[in-house]
Amino acid sequence: MVFKKWRHTRPFFGAILTVLSGLMILWVPLNLYLSTFLPGSVAVIGLMFGGLITLMGLMSFFLPSASKALGIIVIFLSILSVIGALGGFLFGTIFGIIGGALLTAWQMVPAQESAGAPVADAAAQAAKTG
Amino acid sequence: MNGAVVMESKTNKKAFWGALAAGLLALGILLVSFGVSGVAYAVPIAGVGDFYVEFDKLEGEGYKFYPKLGETSSSDAAPQGTNIIEKLTIDNLQLYKDFQVGGEWIRVKIQASKPVQISGLQHDAGLIEANAKFQNLALAENNSTDWTKQFQQTSSTIILENAKLKTHYLFQETINMAGMKLTVEKIDKK
Numbered sequence: 001m002v003f004k005k006w007r008h009t010r011p012f013f014g015a016i017l018t019v020l021s022g023l024m025i026l027w028v029p030l031n032l033y034l035s036t037f038l039p040g041s042v043a044v045i046g047l048m049f050g051g052l053i054t055l056m057g058l059m060s061f062f063l064p065s066a067s068k069a070l071g072i073i074v075i076f077l078s079i080l081s082v083i084g085a086l087g088g089f090l091f092g093t094i095f096g097i098i099g100g101a102l103l104t105a106w107q108m109v110p111a112q113e114s115a116g117a118p119v120a121d122a123a124a125q126a127a128k129t130g
Numbered sequence: 131m132n133g134a135v136v137m138e139s140k141t142n143k144k145a146f147w148g149a150l151a152a153g154l155l156a157l158g159i160l161l162v163s164f165g166v167s168g169v170a171y172a173v174p175i176a177g178v179g180d181f182y183v184e185f186d187k188l189e190g191e192g193y194k195f196y197p198k199l200g201e202t203s204s205s206d207a208a209p210q211g212t213n214i215i216e217k218l219t220i221d222n223l224q225l226y227k228d229f230q231v232g233g234e235w236i237r238v239k240i241q242a243s244k245p246v247q248i249s250g251l252q253h254d255a256g257l258i259e260a261n262a263k264f265q266n267l268a269l270a271e272n273n274s275t276d277w278t279k280q281f282q283q284t285s286s287t288i289i290l291e292n293a294k295l296k297t298h299y300l301f302q303e304t305i306n307m308a309g310m311k312l313t314v315e316k317i318d319k320k
Contacts, residue, residue, distance in 0.1 A: 079157045097153035105149060106142075
């Protein structure tokens, strides 16, 4: 299937977790819309962190080759989002760290090297990355 | 097809656990540093509805009060007053909210045994009972079609003692609650 092939050529679950984490982090400052935009409010930072994490998640769908760098930035921003957005009540931070770690650890390897498993379904697995 | 290298997606377990551990460690360090200093940033206690704030003494600087209509847990628009205080210290602070669960009342209470320092406080209250002292107190009426701007009260310092405030919305930019304790208990309510 086309979707399965597409999914197997990028850090799919890492990106999904990262987008979820970004949305959770955004939820807190968006609920404070009255005070968020007051001058001097820290919640604006939360809005920025949440937005950036969501963007990183979406970017890793379309730029899989940059996933290592994106993952590191996601972990960093997720931790900082505790300031200003309470890290999506910490769930956003935890999801962000796991998603970021998955993005960082994701790689494309020649099929023969994969943990002893024979290339069973070459049609589904075969793909080249840029 | 002989020249094409078949590639597949793989998660490097070692890198994953390494990144996860590093992330959690950094988070731990951040939280511990908050714990040590007792500072939480941008803390909202909104949408909880009517809850009560009680304390022995509050000393604040840069006080401003104006009336407004705002949301409570039982009404979309209830008359209330907004208090804005730039910097304040509160002794023996207690925040509590009572919930009816079945036939019983449950009280969720947060209290701080040591003085609490807050900056950037916005507090919407429906009732304020306290012994109050002000410096440079100014009450001003303004000619405005917006009723919330017709009356304003400002003072350079404010001291409230033995206060009880019925609160609808509370927002602090930073709060330092040393010796915080949260309890959930059953209460008798008539």
